[in-house]
Amino acid sequence: MNFIHNYIYYIGAFGLVFIGIYIILVKRNLIKVIIGLSILDTGINLFLISIGYISKGTAPIFSKIDMENAPMVDPVPQALVLTAIVIGVAVLALALSLAIRLYHHYGTLNLRKIKEQRW
Amino acid sequence: MRRIISLILLAVVALGIALCVIHIPFGAPKTKVGNYYIDKGREQTGATNIVTSVVVNYRGFDTLGEVTVLFVAAIGVSAVLATLKKKFQKKIEPPSLVLNAGCRFLFPLVLFFGAYIFIHGHLTPGGGFQGGAIIASAFLLTYLGCRGRRISESRSKLTESLSGLVFVLVGLIGLAIGGHYFLYNFLPKGVLHSLLSAGIIPIIYIAIGFKVGSEIAGIIDKLVEES
Amino acid sequence: MLAAAISASIFKDLMNAVIASCLVSLIAAILFFLLQAPDVAMAEAAIGAALITAVFVIAIRRTKRYEE
Numbered sequence: 001m002n003f004i005h006n007y008i009y010y011i012g013a014f015g016l017v018f019i020g021i022y023i024i025l026v027k028r029n030l031i032k033v034i035i036g037l038s039i040l041d042t043g044i045n046l047f048l049i050s051i052g053y054i055s056k057g058t059a060p061i062f063s064k065i066d067m068e069n070a071p072m073v074d075p076v077p078q079a080l081v082l083t084a085i086v087i088g089v090a091v092l093a094l095a096l097s098l099a100i101r102l103y104h105h106y107g108t109l110n111l112r113k114i115k116e117q118r119w
Numbered sequence: 120m121r122r123i124i125s126l127i128l129l130a131v132v133a134l135g136i137a138l139c140v141i142h143i144p145f146g147a148p149k150t151k152v153g154n155y156y157i158d159k160g161r162e163q164t165g166a167t168n169i170v171t172s173v174v175v176n177y178r179g180f181d182t183l184g185e186v187t188v189l190f191v192a193a194i195g196v197s198a199v200l201a202t203l204k205k206k207f208q209k210k211i212e213p214p215s216l217v218l219n220a221g222c223r224f225l226f227p228l229v230l231f232f233g234a235y236i237f238i239h240g241h242l243t244p245g246g247g248f249q250g251g252a253i254i255a256s257a258f259l260l261t262y263l264g265c266r267g268r269r270i271s272e273s274r275s276k277l278t279e280s281l282s283g284l285v286f287v288l289v290g291l292i293g294l295a296i297g298g299h300y301f302l303y304n305f306l307p308k309g310v311l312h313s314l315l316s317a318g319i320i321p322i323i324y325i326a327i328g329f330k331v332g333s334e335i336a337g338i339i340d341k342l343v344e345e346s
Numbered sequence: 347m348l349a350a351a352i353s354a355s356i357f358k359d360l361m362n363a364v365i366a367s368c369l370v371s372l373i374a375a376i377l378f379f380l381l382q383a384p385d386v387a388m389a390e391a392a393i394g395a396a397l398i399t400a401v402f403v404i405a406i407r408r409t410k411r412y413e414e
Contacts, residue, residue, distance in 0.1 A: 019352060023355045031360055032360070032363065036355070039351055059382045059384055073381075073382045073383070081386050093401055
């Protein structure tokens, strides 16, 4: 039980990653694939932040109340994940506009039918 | 058939990753760079929010790259959806009075809240990106509540371009004045815990807040395209 | 959170799948706060749970609503 309690954040983050990869590999509708991409992105960000956690640490912000003895968590992964979230939203907006364009051109969003129509 | 093969593949990859991740202890201090930023961050930059000083001051060039990626994505959405043939004009029913009045009342309050978050970026949790997302949510509220009102496209593009230009100009001024590198912190650092402190960090965050807010509002405006 | 992600892959109505992914984002924002990262929690809640869901719903309105 102690084993599960230590690693629960890693299990949750990698569970999201593998569910996202499964949706991208198996599903046929294009918008379902983009939903899988968004779930994959969230899982990776959760894993990066859970690496920088220090036991019994506090948030890396100084305030007027003096609490000098508590250790602070690592601030570097938080800065990287802040960048990654914003880039994720930009990529998703562009992917959805391409999906709208594909729908107007082919009339369907089923990936098998689009592949058959090309050849 | 496709499902079984992909499930077997994912099981093999999961086993490999589990063998590697078990050796990472959860909750133990791992690097020394974080400790250096926490110890020396307050006196070198003057900001009390350490994540803000890492994003803008120590790693400011990565933030410039990210702003560029957002800019290119907004241009891409406009370019892809530009030549789409519009459908016939459906008649838009006007929204009810309660919805219309409520959204018009809430819109300046949400804008005010977003501006508060990105102005106090170096003192409290928050900053440019969070404040910009809240401003874009305020514009989304007007699209949902008062249908038929659109934001003027030329003004939003003007705001976005000017904010990006302010960011690059502040960096170049830092390079020209004294320091040896881009985005040198040249304004005086001021007193801790006060609003006008930490050099160029509030100026850059205000520029980023305006830019991200008008960009995402422009993306939503391009996607809606009802009239 | 894992149950919400699995149900996002099972639903045939695309609106339900989008709302399940919004739930995943919201629970991830709460977990970010429990890991002592308030900046990232605010960013994920504002961007992932509000703006991404709105963009998905607008895109689904312009294309089909049901899978296949």
